[in-house]
Amino acid sequence: MNKEALKENYFSNRLSEAEFVQLEQLLETDATFREEFYDALEIQQALAGEKHRPLKERLQKLDQKPARKNHWYLYAAALVALISIGSLFYNPTPDYEDVYATHFEAYPNVVSLTNRSDAPQEGVAKEAFELYEANQYKEAAAAFQELYRQRPEDYVHFYYGLSLMAGGETEAGIDALETYPWQEENSDFTTVADWYIGLGYVKLGNSTDARFYLQKVADGENSLSKRAQEVLEALD
Amino acid sequence: MIKDQYVVDKLKQNDLKALDEVYLTYKKEFILFARTFSISEDAIADVYQETIISLYENIQNKKLEHLTSTLKTYLFAIGKFKIYKQLNKNKRLHHEGNSIHISEEMQLFETEVNDERQRKLQTALKQLGSKCQKILELYYYNGMTLDEIRTELDYTSKDVLKSQKSRCLKQLKELVKKSYE
Structure with a gap:
């Protein structure tokens, strides 16, 4: 095989093992060819460096944030581990604010936008989630509300309610979460919605309604049931 | 192996989410492996990213179509070549004060471009x-x-x-x- 063909086959990834050896030998012995080949490798690497940039940035971003999983219960499990519950057992009289503060933590964004095909609204959705993740709950609530008009889906409504609650508008948050038929729609967010509604009532000092929702969570078989049970005990 | 080939096929279809998965799956193990050589943490992170990108590129330009090893073995072979490149431990050809690094295993030549x-x-x-x-x-x-x-x-x-x-x-x-x- 001639030199040019060897070179072409190398760059188009068509070399056989024997040809690779042949090319290697040629590079050792033929200085002119080696120079040409060296220049070619440099060009290849310069082009690759340029092309790699966006991919590299993508991978670097992955390092900066924890991986997103699509299963909310994995997050719920992680949250359980995060939050200390010790204080509840040593507190003889329930302090509703305290119970709420101990247990309320804004639900992580578990929605992977790239999986969804409804591209035209993607900009609005992305913005809403970005606000949510930046803890700008008031703005996030408005963005999710707007998004829900265009895309009436459970997760949009869920994050709308959550944004209100996380932003301190507990009553409005409860209202929002209570008005969606989670169970009827067989939504993935049914249990977490109950959990947050329950916590919302804890904050408002309404232990009857709090108990109703938290009991539902505690009776279910999910990673939040144990925590719901703990809150119920704290309320007793 | 079957699952690995499935991942390769997904990467063939430009599935960048699959690439993210690969990146996260082998990251920890790769870092532990790379730490056995004397290169800095920053260099390790860089080498690993370049390794993942090489995998993607090799699939895109059809250098890799069918795995003959596990994906992990393949990745670590690329990574090792890149680490060795930094440590000047690869087989090399010299050219006017510069070197061409050779991996016979991967059938690969690379220069040192500063x-x-x-x-x-x-x-x-x-x-x-x-x-x-x-x-x-x-x-x-x-x-x-x-x-x-x-x-x-x-x-x-x-x-x-x-x-x-x-x-x-x-x-x-x-x-x-x-x-x-």
């Missing part, structure tokens, strides 16, 4: 006419043969394309040389 040289080359490449840029990109980056490029860019003959490519290379060389003056 950052300054890399920038100069990239700037020069951008100064070329768009036709030249396209030809060089298809040949050196996308792994297309001259025949394929001829068809792709509608050249009347392979010889015309060949002399065009030579002119582009000559021009590039002059631009790089000028940038050092």
Whole structure:
């Protein structure tokens, strides 16, 4: 095989093992060819460096944030581990604010936008989630509300309610979460919605309604049931 | 293996989410492996990212179509070559004070391009006419043969394309040389 063909086959990834050896030998012995080949490798690497940039940035971003999983219960499990519950057992009289503060933590964004095909609204959705993740709950609530008009889906409504609650508008948050038929729609967010509604009532000092929702969570078989049970005990 | 080949097939279809998965799956193990060599943490992170990108590229330009090992073995072979490159432990050919690193296992040659040289080359490449840029990109980056490029860019003959490519290379060389003056 001639030199040019060897070179072409190398760059188009068509070399056989024997040809690779042949090319290697040629590079050792033929200085002119080696120079040409060296220049070619440099060009290849310069082009690759340029092309790699966006991919590299993508991978670097992955390092900066924890991986997103699509299963909310994995997050719920992680949250359980995060939050200390010790204080509840040593507190003889329930302090509703305290119970709420101990247990309320804004639900992580578990929605992977790239999986969804409804591209035209993607900009609005992305913005809403970005606000949510930046803890700008008031703005996030408005963005999710707007998004829900265009895309009436459970997760949009869920994050709308959550944004209100996380932003301190507990009553409005409860209202929002209570008005969606989670169970009827067989939504993935049914249990977490109950959990947050329950916590919302804890904050408002309404232990009857709090108990109703938290009991539902505690009776279910999910990673939040144990925590719901703990809150119920704290309320007793 | 079957699952690994499935991942490779997904990457063939430009599935970047699959690439993210691969990146996260082997990251920890790769870092532990890389720490057994004396290179800095920053260099390890960089090598790992480049390794993942190489995998993607090899799949894209059809260097890798079917795995003959596990994906992990394949990745670690690329990574090791890149680590060895930093440590000058690869088999090398010397060329006027520079080296060409060789991996017989991966059938791969790479030069040592320092950052300054890399920038100069990239700037020069951008100064070329768009036709030249396209030809060089298809040949050196996308792994297309001259025949394929001829068809792709509608050249009347392979010889015309060949002399065009030579002119582009000559021009590039002059631009790089000028940038050092």
